[in-house]
Amino acid sequence: MRNTKIVHQVTLKHMKMNMKRTLISVIGIALMVMLLTTVLVGKDTAYRYFVDIASAKKGAYHYAVYNLDKEKLEKLKDLDEVTEIAITEDLKYSDFEQSAKPEKPFINVRRYSADAFKWTNIKLVDGRFPQNGNEIVISEQAIKDGATVKIGDTISTSTFRRYFKNNNTSGAFGIQYPVFKVPAGETVEAPYNMYYFVPGTEFGDEFYKTGEEIHKDTGFSQDFTVVGIIEVPVFEEPICAWYSAISFVDETTIQSDTFNALLMTDTKKTDSQFMYKIRSIVGDDNYEINDTLLAFSGSSSMDSINFIVLGAQAFFVVLIALISVMLIYNIFALSYDERAKYLGMLSSVGATGKQKRSSVYFEAFIMLLPALPIGFALGLGTVKIAANTAGPMAEKLFSFDGTGVLNLKPVLAVSPAAVITVILLSIITVFISALIPARKISKVGPIESIRGTKKSGKSRNKAKGNPDRLIGRSAAGMLSSRFFKNDKSKSLGIIRAVAIFFLVTVAVYFGTSLVMMMVDYKLGDNGLSITYGDDRNYSMVVIDTGDQMERDELIDMIKNSEGTSDVTVIRFDSWSLRLPSELLSDEYWNADYEIECMFHEPGELSKDEFIKEQKSIDRGTTFISVTAFEDEVFDKMAKEVKAASYGEGEIPCILIKNAYFSTDQFLSERPRDYKYIEVKDPYACNDGEVIPLYSNAYSRAEAEEYGLEWDKLPHPEIDLDGAPANFKVIKKVNTDEISDYMEGTAGSGLNIIVPMSVAEYIDKINVQEMVTGILFNCDNEATVKMFLDLSNQLNDLGGNLALNQAGSSVAEFREIIAYLIRTVLIVFTAISSAICLLNVYSSISGLMVSRRKQFAVLKSMGSTFSQLLNTEIKESIRMLIAAIVIAFPITGIICWLLAKTFIGQFGYFTVSFPWLQSLGLIIFIAAAVLLMTFICLRRENKIDIIEEIKRESV
Amino acid sequence: MELLRCENISKVYGTGEGKTVALQDVSFSVEKGEFVSIVGASGSGKSTLLHIIGGVDKPTSGKVFINGTDIHSQNEDKLAIFRRRHIGLVYQFYNLLPELNVDENIVLTHMLDGRKPDKERLDQIVEYLGLTDRRSHLPSELSGGQQQRASIGRALFSKPELLLADEPTGNLDRKNSAEIVELLKESNRKFGQTLILITHDENIALQADRIIYMEDGNITKDDRIRVTDLMGRE
Incomplete structure (x- = not known):
């Protein structure tokens, strides 16, 4: 025991004498601890922050299921993975007489169980939450808008569903947001966020000329006592025709035939099969996953994200440990000679191999003592600084869903597990580093140590003794x-x-x-985007100029207006033409098949059948999008990519060949996992070949086949009647090769580039013209205002165009x-x-x-x-x-x-x-x-x- | 003909109370081809004097002339070049480079001077030193005597005019000591090299042409050996 103490004392002295090296070691170990802390605590902090944001934005539940009945609810409750269930019931809309805003004449009456209030982040502004089915809370937006309602008042409700009827005999009624379309003569239920057309307003009167809003009674009516005012819930969008009003429900008081539920699950038990279980109970379209929350709650069903995060974490931890082992081992190995001397002396006075070994471990332990807390504190500081810097950006990232900024502050998540892991990993790493030097040093005898006649590791190489080798060498070289x-x-x-x-x-x-x-x-x-002309500060996107003005007139007007310059025109359209599916490569179809497989059970989809079916869709063709540049621009691009030449009567085109398929392209469904497959060339044709491209207009034969009346169909100026136009492929290119004109990839979408003169031809063989983009610089505010007024006027006159300022x-x-x-x-x-x-x-x-x-x-x-x-x-x-x-x-x-x-x-x-x-x-x-x-x-x-x-x- | 002249060499370490005077106004000269022994107790300043003569240490004051060159007036690089061309050093602890074998250690000084080693001379020296079967060995694979022979070989290879040996036998047994001294004497005689040797061993010292006695940084006695002694030695 005393001997060991002496060994340790000498070790301490040795460390003091070699203070610089000891300090480098301590710094190295502290940096290692700092990195470990950053990786482990950083991940926990980021996850917690993302969970907080996700909870605040969408809710703290894992799954939402809709249109349940009591039988389905029981089945859900029987699932092992489900730990808690909250009930929500949407009783639809009721007139809200107290409203002060004509465009918000209703309340949306909902009923929530206690957990549902909590999990959907419903927050009280005043009063309390309802405790029974006769009490209700109202959105504070109603109060802000001047509604004559307060806590203690009684609200009478009689709920209905909202439908919109289109009384026109032809032409659909439709709006882009919320996406809602009512075909002529039909009645369709309105989406929850559909706005209200106020009679007496220009907007409303226009609607009521041909349309009407119809309310269908749900049979529910009740008087509620207002017991609280709540913050505006996320689902109550500003455009909605209603204010939120939420009462209380539990399983025994459910009124509707169908209701909704929020599920909490044991994330360790849920795997990718769990959603199939839910689907089998509630149906394919009746569930929603709180993806972000689940992903950052460690759900094993979120394989891709968890794989990345855990994989990256493991990779970094192993890397840190490896680097640190090398650093510390090197330091021990380098100080071998000195250590060997003093340990040899100790050995000569009776120190055993074990005691010599312990001196190395003791040195490692002493260095770890200050390095551990310093490194941990530095790691926490790094995470804190990173969180404070990146936090607002991360939140901005999540706020693109339009629900606004929450101003949530990231909080350091220092879990005991992370602390213990950091300490254990640090200790293990340092002691592994010391292991080999300690073993080596314990084997060296006292005389060898003192005289330094035996070195660590393998014996030295003997220098070869040929004197001729010395001739012609420099001293430095030797x-x-x-x-x-x-x-x-x-x-x-x-x-x-x-x-x-x-x-x-x-x-x-x-x-x-x-x-x-x-x-x-x-x-x-970003998809495929046009870079040519993207330095212009304005663009006029013209789908239709209406009856009062021709497209060329508009272009001329922009060119000749005061303050405009660098006017350039591009044309583009999605799916303007169709390419025979047989002209697509095997690589394209195989990728399509593999991605489709991700939405099916393994082995469920036959490759041959799938590809055969895909090839037969759309009259055996695949849609292809067109981009057109002015002729001289196209020729310049063709020259730059060394495209094949084309003659007077030929229709040239450049095919864009970089493409990909990914599971993200199918937003409505959820794949087993994320998958991305690059397609290097989707075309089974070569440069210089002529390919047939079909217009979108129906031929007489096709019209008959689909039961359409030929005479009533719109016809293009040049009717090819099902015959293709022959395009010469002058070059197949990657967008990287034409980055001055276009960039990105259109996923699985096919794209060709043509000159403007060909675009005019495509306009003529199709029913609808391609979109025109007029890009220009303008430094005159009055001209910009004039363009804005003009576009509004043209839109009022049946046109469809928009003036945009640069920025995305x-x-x-x-x-x-x-x-x-x-x-x-x-x-x-x-x-x-x-x-x-x-x-x-x-x-x-x-x-x-x-x-x-x-x-x-x-x-x-x-x-x-x-x-x-x-x-x-x-x-x-x-x-x-x-x-x-x-x-x-x-x-x-x-x-x-x-x-x-x-x-x-x-x-x-x-x-x-x-x-x-x-x-x-x-x-x-x-x-x-x-x-x-x-x-x-x-x-x-x-x-x-x-x-x-x-x-x-x- | 004078090869070395030391003029009022003093060496002081430290300042104030910790000040130690290692050499005090030491002056002497050595003729070309002379064999000089310097003897004295530990701490008498003999090694310091040798290092100053060898140009590896600087005097606090005084001058050292070798072949008329004031060696310490040169800058560090010039002094290094002077050292490798004119001085050969042999140390008590051999100071061979452990990474080089015997051949490489011997030719090192020569190569440092940018000169190609002469194979015949190397063979000669190795044979002369009795290291023929040890040429490719590393110092750690040699005995103390063999290491010292190699270090003498290194000092001799470039044919320096002045050979300085700092207790070259201090680490060796009697037999090896005698052999080493014999080698040094022979090089002194055969190659006409001036030899200054520091030793504690009076028997070795007596084999020199001249013995300088040192005490507390001063030369206390400078004895030229009598011819009878010389004859007696032979």
Whole structure:
């Protein structure tokens, strides 16, 4: 026991004497703890924040199920995964006589069980929540709008459903938001957020000329006492024709035949099959998943998100541990000689191998003591700063659903599990790092230790003794070669440090690229967009100019107005033409099939049958979208991509070939998992070939086949009657090749580019003209106002056009996500690189310290500083080459595994090894190593030669 | 012909109360081809003097002339170059580079001067030192005597005019000591190299042409050996 105490005391003294190295070790360990804390607490904090936002935005429930009856409710209650159920009942609308706003003449009467109030974030402004079916709370919006209602009042309700009737004999009545269409002569139930046409207003009177709102009694009527005022619930949109009014319900007091429920589940039990269970009970369209909340609550049914997060977390933790083990191990290994001496002396006075081992563990423990709390505090600080910086952006990201900003502050989520994990991982990492040095040191005997005649690890290489080898070599070349080969333990330390630096940085960069790629894909991208002319500050999008003005007149007017410049015209339309499905490649159909499979049970869908069916849809054709540029612009683009030439009578087109299928393209359904499949070329035709493209107009034969009256159908100016127009494919391109004109991908949508003259032809063979975009700069406010008034007037006269100012919220949305993820990953890469650099520095510094005597001897023999530097630079280059040779294949394998895991999880997309970045990194590492070598050698050059020479052995 | 002249060499370590005077106004000169032993108790300043002569340490005051060159007036690089061309150093603890084998250690100084080692000379030296079967061995694989021979070989290879040996036998047994001294003497005689040797061993010291006694940083006695002694030695 006393011996051990002495060993520890000597160890402490040794640490004090080598304060600089001890400090580097403590900093390294603290950085490791900081990174572990950042990863673990950061994830918990982010998850909690996202859960808070998701709960606030949508509700704290996991699933919402609709149109239940009591039998279905019982079945839901029987599911193992379901832990709690709250009931909600929508009793529809009732007249609200107290309303002060003509456009909000109703209340929407709902009844909630106690949990439903809580889970849907219904918050009281005044009074209390209803406790029985006779009490009700009212939205504060009603009070704000001047409704004559207060707590204690009685509201009489008699509820009805809202229907809209179109009395026109032809022409549908329709609005774009909320999406609602009533065909001629029909009556359709209004969506919940349908607004109210106020009679006596221009808007209302116009509607009531041909339409009417009909109320159908639900049979429910009751008087309620107002007991509270609530904040405006998220579902009460400003355009709604009603205010919210919510009463109390429980299972025994349900009035309606059908009602709704909110489910809470045990997220550990729910898997991807759970939604099928729900679907089988409530039907395909009667459920909704609170995706965001579930994803961040650790639901195993959210495989994709959880896989990314847990995978990334595990990847980072392993990486941190690996880097740290290397750093700490290197430091222990480098101080081997010194340690061996004092431990050898202790050994000579009776210290056992176990006691020597314990000295290394003791040193590790002492370094961990300050590093653990410092690192943890730094980690918490990093998470706090990151949360405060990124939090508002994250919330903005979620606020794109239009429900407004909540101003929620991120709260540090420090779970005991995270704290324990950080402590345990830190202890394990530090002790693993000390394990090998401790074992080595315990095996060295006292004399060997003191005299330094036995080195750690394998015995040294014997230098080959051919004197001829010396001829023609420089001293620096010989020394660097011998130092490199015969001082392996030191060289290996640097090689390891450099290799780890390279590996970690490239792997993190590659992983980051994969995550970024995934984010880009998961966000559904921006689709295909036109970049040509996007520097103009205004655009006039014209679907129809109406009867009073021709399109060319409008273009001329814009060109000739005061303050306009750079006017350019583009034409575009979705699905203007149709391509025979047989002309699509197998790659396209296979990708389509694989994505469709994600919406079916494995093995459920036959590939042959699916592709055959898909090919037969739409008269055996697939729709293709068209973009047209002015003829000279098209010709310039064709020249840039080295397109084939085309003759006078030929119709040229450029096909855009980059495409993809992903499960996100089918928004209405939920796939088993996320999958993305890149399609490199959807076309089974080549450059220079002529392909048939069909117009959208029905031929006489098709009209007969579909039972349509030919005479009553609209006809194009040039009626091809089912015959195709022959287009010459002058080039198939990726949008990357034409980035000055277009960018992005239209997913599985097919696209061609044609010159403006061809667009005119397409207008003539189709029933409907293509959309026109007039892009221009304008610095005259009066002209802009005039254009705005003109577009309004033309719209009033049956036109359909809009004036837009430059700017896109979608781009902003993507930028925020990209910014958030990049920030997190850059910070991680920077810190891990810092640890690696620290490791490299500590290794080089250690090497130089261990060479003190050699340098002193060399100097005494007449070596100049530049010769020493030359020697060390040559040795560093050897070590760099060795490190890169070792690290490159390992890095390649790790990147390959990462890519394979990602592709296996998310689908097929092209990923390439970051060669250029790796080369840049090698140059950076080389520069860093050489600079560190120079700095450390200069420091060693100042050491007293005499002191070193006097030492007994080198 | 004078090879070395030391003029009023003083060396003081530290300042104030911690001040230690290692050398005090030491002056002497050595003729070319002379074999000089410096003897004295531990702390007498003999090693400090040798290091100052060898240009690896600087005097606090005074000058050292080798072949008429004031060596300490040169900058560090020039002094290093001077050292490798004109001085050979042999240390008590050999100070061979552990990463180099015997051959490489021997030719190192020569190579540091940018010169290609002469294979024949290397063979000669290795044979002369009795290390023929140890040429490819690393220092850790050699005995103390063999290590010291290699270090002498390194000092001799470039044919320096001045050979400085700091207690070269201090770490060796009697047999090895005798062999090492014999080697140094032979190089002194055979190659005409001037040899300054520090030793505690009076028997070794007596083999020199001249013995300088040092005490507390001063030369207390500078004895030229009598011819009879010399004859007696032979």
